[in-house]
Amino acid sequence: xxxxxxxxxxxxxxxxxxxxxxxxxxxxxxxxxxxxxxxxxxxxxxxxxxxxxxxxxxxxxxxxxxxxxxxxxxxxxxxxxxxxxxxxxxxxxxxxxxxxxxxxxxxxxxxxxxxxxxxxxxxxxxxxxxxxxxxxxxxxxxxxxxxxxxxxxxxxxxxxxxxxxxxxxxxxxxxxxxxxxxxxxxxxxxxxxxxxxxxxxxxxxxxxxxxxxxxxxxxxxxxxxxxxxxxxxxxxxxxxxxxxxxxxxxxxxxxxxxxxxxxxxxxxxxxxxxxxxxxxxxxxxxxxxxxxxxxxxxx
Amino acid sequence: xxxxxxxxxxxxxxxxxxxxxxxxxxxxxxxxxxxxxxxxxxxxxxxxxxxxxxxxxxxxxxxxxxxxxxxxxxxxxxxxxxxxxxxxxxxxxxxxxxxxxxxxxxxxxxxxxxxxxxxxxxxxxxxxxxxxxxxxxxxxxxxxxxxxxxxxxxxxxxxxxxxxxxxxxxxxxxxxxxxxx
Numbered sequence: 001x002x003x004x005x006x007x008x009x010x011x012x013x014x015x016x017x018x019x020x021x022x023x024x025x026x027x028x029x030x031x032x033x034x035x036x037x038x039x040x041x042x043x044x045x046x047x048x049x050x051x052x053x054x055x056x057x058x059x060x061x062x063x064x065x066x067x068x069x070x071x072x073x074x075x076x077x078x079x080x081x082x083x084x085x086x087x088x089x090x091x092x093x094x095x096x097x098x099x100x101x102x103x104x105x106x107x108x109x110x111x112x113x114x115x116x117x118x119x120x121x122x123x124x125x126x127x128x129x130x131x132x133x134x135x136x137x138x139x140x141x142x143x144x145x146x147x148x149x150x151x152x153x154x155x156x157x158x159x160x161x162x163x164x165x166x167x168x169x170x171x172x173x174x175x176x177x178x179x180x181x182x183x184x185x186x187x188x189x190x191x192x193x194x195x196x197x198x199x200x201x202x203x204x205x206x207x208x209x210x211x212x213x214x215x216x217x218x219x220x221x222x223x224x225x226x227x228x229x230x231x232x233x234x235x236x237x238x239x240x241x242x243x244x245x246x247x248x249x250x251x252x253x254x255x256x257x258x259x260x261x262x263x264x265x266x267x268x269x270x271x272x273x274x275x276x277x278x279x280x281x282x283x284x285x286x287x288x289x290x291x292x293x294x295x296x297x298x299x
Numbered sequence: 300x301x302x303x304x305x306x307x308x309x310x311x312x313x314x315x316x317x318x319x320x321x322x323x324x325x326x327x328x329x330x331x332x333x334x335x336x337x338x339x340x341x342x343x344x345x346x347x348x349x350x351x352x353x354x355x356x357x358x359x360x361x362x363x364x365x366x367x368x369x370x371x372x373x374x375x376x377x378x379x380x381x382x383x384x385x386x387x388x389x390x391x392x393x394x395x396x397x398x399x400x401x402x403x404x405x406x407x408x409x410x411x412x413x414x415x416x417x418x419x420x421x422x423x424x425x426x427x428x429x430x431x432x433x434x435x436x437x438x439x440x441x442x443x444x445x446x447x448x449x450x451x452x453x454x455x456x457x458x459x460x461x462x463x464x465x466x467x468x469x470x471x472x473x474x475x476x477x478x479x480x
Contacts, residue, residue, distance in 0.1 A: 008354050009391065016384040020419070023381050024426060034370065041366040045318040052322045124371060125329035127321060129337040129443050130420055131373035135325075161373065175373050176429040196429060259332045 033162070042164075053123060053137075060262075116268040118142045122261055123167070132175035132195065132258065134158075138266055139166045148226055149267045155232035155255035156180070156220055157264050168266070172258050173233065174200050181224045182233055184210065185217035193218065193233060193252060201234060203250035212236055218252055226269060309465040310356060313348065316461065317360045320344045321367040337443035339413065341368055342386060343451050346412060347458045349387040350394050361387060375423055382419055386412045402452060409451040413444050 034042065120136030138144050140163050150157040150170045158172040171178055178195035182203070189210035194202050206212060216236040222229025237253035303311070320340045328336055341364055348357040365379040372379070393408045417440050424430045 004355065012354070012358075012384065013388050013392075016381075016388040019377075019381045019384060023375075023377055024422060035366075037362070038366045038370055041318075041363050042370060045322070045367060048315065048318045048322050052326045056326050122330070124322075124325040126372050127324040127329045127341065127368055128372045128374050128420075129329060129334070129339070130440065133371075133373040135371065169371075169373075171373055176424050176427065177373060194429065259330075 034164075056123070117265040118144065118268065119263055119265050120144075120168070121263050131177070132172040133161065134170050134172060134258075134261065134264075136168050136170060136264060136266065137166065139164050139168050141165055142266075143268055144168045144266050148269065149228075150264050151227075151231060151267065152256050152261050152264045154257075155234070156227055157256055157258070157261060159226060160266065170264070174254060174258060180227070180233065181221045182218050183221045184212055185219050186213075187211070190221055190223075200237075200254055201252040203236065203252050206250075212239065212250055214239060226267065228267070228269070305465065309462075312465055313352070313356075313462065314360060314363065316458075317341075317344055317348070317364045318367060321364055321371065325371045334439075334442040335446050337446065338450055338454075339416075339443065339447045340454065342383075342412060342416065342447070343409070343454045344458065345383050345386050346390045346409065346451075347455055347462075349390040351459065351462065357387065374420075378419070378423065382416055385415060385419075389415065405452050405455065406448060409455075410448050413447055413451075417444065 118138050120138035120142075122134050123137050124135045126133040136144075136150070144160060144163050146160050146163055148160045150160060156173060158170045158175070158178065160168045161171040162169040173180060173193065173195055175195040178193075180193040181190070182193045183190050184206075187210070189206060189212070191206040191210065192204050194204055196202050203212065203218065214236050218233045218235065220227035220229060220231040220233060232255045234252040234254040236250055238251040240249045240251070241247075242249055324338075324340050328338055328340070331337065345361055345364060348360050352360070361383045362380070365383050368374075368379045369376070389412055390408060393404075393411070397404045397407075417436075420440075421430065421433070421436055424436070430436050
């Protein structure tokens with residue numbers, strides 16, 4: 001104790017200045033299981049978390065009830081109108097569906113298996129304000145596993161990066177560590193969508209000869225990762241030629257407003273690659289997964 | 300019934316205050332739609348305990364806050380521990396060199412520590428090749444930096460006031476225990 005009093009601060013200064021060298025020279029990943037210390041701290045902090053859960057849930061419920069009441073009449077009128085319009089559309093679509101089924105049989109297409117999912121409510125967001133993740137109130141008890149896809153009504157949201165008994169942390173698509181295999185809806189050209197802390201998402205590594213224009217819709221490819229094919233991810237919002245004059249930076253505006261996501265669906269279909277690596281990789285499966293793909297994640 | 304000494308009550312209270320600060324940041328401020336509400340309460344708390352508390356106690360609280368922040372965040376492993384250790388050292392060094400009772404010097408300390416945070420984050424993003432330029436990054440973090448720096452001094456005073464409710468008796472108690480030993 002006396003030694004700590006005498007040399008504690010000097011040791012701390014030394015370790016504080018050595019730490020960054022170790023941090024930046026090693027390849028540290030973002031996602032992994034909780035360490036023993038984190039589990040202990042989390043267990044101690046559970047009552048505080050439950051209190052915050054209760055307060056935020058109640059307060060958001062009150063606010064939502066008030067907003068719902070204010071716009072209820074107008075919304076009812078709009079819904080009636082929309083209902084009539086949709087009824088007509090549905091009748092037309094039934095015909096299209098029948099025709100589609102006939103064509104699929106003709107072409108020997110395999111029908112996609114219906115996806116199972118659980119819906120979860122967003123409880124908290126990333127307190128760093130720069131990295132982008134959310135916590136949903138669904139976890140291992142509900143069958144959620146790391147690597148599963150998360151979607152909202154508007155489109156793709158992110159990938160489950162960590163699970164606890166009753167919570168799961170989702171890495172959003174605009175997080176700097178996120179990667180997603182995507183296609184351009186117009187010409188089916190493939191590329192990689194990367195999160196960027198300041199610019200939303202960037203479309204990179206496009207196929208040779210791909211021509212991308214502003215307004216192009218970007219969809220999940222379904223070829224790698226947990227997302228099924230064809231889920232909307234966003235639209236190309238800006239194309240900039242880099243200072244080298246050769247490469248270009250393609251910015252994509254997300255279809256989902258991540259700040260406003262209150263509920264999301266977790267698709268209970270794990271990524272094929274994640275499943276294989278998890279089975280073969282043992283305790284270090286996440287580290288191996290990160291190392292196995294270019295960039296840093298397995299979205 | 301467990302009987303606790305005043306300094307133990309103080310230590311426990313500050314420990315749970317640290318936890319509550321992280322939860323408030325994750326459950327409340329981080330979910331705000333405007334970046335002008337992205338106030339980094341956890342760093343203010345870390346700076347406060349770094350300056351005002353004994354080194355060992357401050358270290359324990361900082362470890363806990365770092366562990367919780369990491370649990371909520373997508374930041375790389377060890378990032379918060381690195382940042383808070385540096386914040387502790389910088390805050391302590393500043394408190395030895397300049398008079399921290401002046402408003403301008405308090406703001407300076409906080410500004411340096413917040414800028415340090417963004418420099419560390421920028422470094423980790425550059426390493427992962429995830430930023431195309433410094434200007435968009437600066438623009439994206441500017442609201443958080445400005446609002447946290449402006450509010451850091453009042454928040455620091457608030458923490459001092461909460462701490463002061465328990466601190467006087469705790470220090471007396473602690474000193475007495477040291478004398479007895």
